[in-house]
Amino acid sequence: MGKGRAPCCDKNEVKRGPWSPAEDFSLITFIQNHGHDNWRALPKQAGLLRCGKSCRLRWINYLRPDVKRGNFTQDEEETIIKLHKTWGNKWSKIASRLPGRTDNEIKNVWNTHLKKRLPPTNKVSDSSEDEPKESRTASSLSSSSVLFSNENQNLETEPLNKSNPINDNLVCSKQQTTSASVSSNSISSSQVEGCWAQNGVDFGEEVKEKKENDDDEEEMGSKSNDMGIKIPLESDIEFWDMLDLDNIHLFESEEVDQSYCEGSNFVVQKNREFENDEWFKYLENELGLNRPPEADDITAAERFSVDVDPCMAYFAEGFTRQL
DNA sequence: AACGAACCCAACCGCCGCTTG
DNA sequence: CCAAGCGGCGGTTGGGTTCGT
Incomplete structure (x- = not known):
């Protein structure tokens, strides 16, 4: 491993582990106002003691206003299965077909339960089958999370259609270009603000609907x-x-x-x-x-x-x- | 109620490939 | 052309949560 690259940052000088709300707020505030042209420089400019990579990951996988959280719909799961069959573990590529979903999220879903649905022969299965453990999976997903904002519930049933006007409205302009996971580094603050304006100040999980209880x-x-x-x-x-x-x-x-x-x-x-x-x-x-x-x-x-x-x-x- | 097992998922790690000078 | 810098990607990990006994 002698030809490895130098670490992107000094691990002793950066904070690691889970992000605090305050850090999230700092990152969001910074990106909202300045965009993210340079991930490496961003932490310093934003006053964060984090590695640039960590900031990028946090933003892309969690804080972006257009990131869609919550349990995957059946359509999404089927799409993942299909695309995985053709592309393999190209999570980023697969994510590009699932607006609002990140490669990391898709990867997690695949590894945690979609993979288990497939028989050893790797047939594209019907995802409607219920498996013993899956009930828990589904419930835990739905309990901890959410979907897009209330008025956009339709997303749940139309997550895959990139031309879906609802999606187009929902997702950040940047996303119209490509994937949910591929976050171009040329995003501008106005773009971010645009997303935020559309989606509200919404950097957390969202509920699909107001619960009666x-x-x-x-x-x-x-x-x-x-x-x-x-x-x-x-x-x-x-x-x-x-x-x-x-x-x-x-x-x-x-x-x-x-x-x-x-x-x-x-x-x-x-x-x-x-x-x-x-x-x-x-x-x-x-x-x-x-x-x-x-x-x-x-x-x-x-x-x-x-x-x-x-x-x-x-x-x-x-x-x-x-x- | 307590404990261990199973599970989930956010975050990290290290390599790859593109860009730039 | 080459090397360095950087962002991106995919694999992996480990802390927290939930389930089962």
Whole structure:
């Protein structure tokens, strides 16, 4: 292995492991405002202590506004099986036929259960068969996640048709060019914003539909407000964690995890001049901070920072509620 | 209720191939 | 043409979750 390339980054100097909501927020904010022309330089510019590759992966596989989460439809599964038969483990190629799906996700689905459906002869099976373990798979998938936004439920039944106008509206403009997984490095901030505008500030999982049962809804972990903005949701606890007072100061001061604020202090600055304050609107809504009509002259970020203290009780209550 | 097994999936690793100077 | 840099891809891992006993 002597001719291996040098590591892309010093493993001792970058943070590894699961991404925190604050890191996600930093990454999203940065890409939303600047795009991602240079993954290698991005972490530093965004004030993240992460490897560029890690940022890229996180963005492509999870944070992109057009990434579609939730259980795979039967059509999608059948398509994967078919395409895998012709292309083999070309996950990226397969992902290009499944708008909103990432190669990683497809790979996972294949390895975890699609593969098991195939008999040793590798015949393209009917995916409708039920296997003992699959019930769990299906339920776990659906329980932890989601589909695209409510008004786009049709996606579920039309996921494969690239000319589907619904899809075209849903997916990012960049995706119209190619795959879900292939994220061109020339994406512009306006493109990102466009997606976000279409999909809402929606970098988490989404629910397919509003559950009639409130308990279920809480389990689904999705919250949406009347603006259609949804919020990270794989874990509300994480979300509340992010909003924990200490972390709120992340956007306010230098006291919290320096890793997010070091370098260019980009996040701090950017949040100050956050033009698109949807996020903060959401937070306000979520926190019960009703926006005073006369307060339109101050930024949401400022208002948020000002108003957060009185909401401690709400935080505590909300957090407890999640437990 | 407790524990081990099975499963899921986000993230990491290292190689490949394209681009650029 | 060559080497370096970088993004992308596919394989793998391991922590967390769920299930079964």
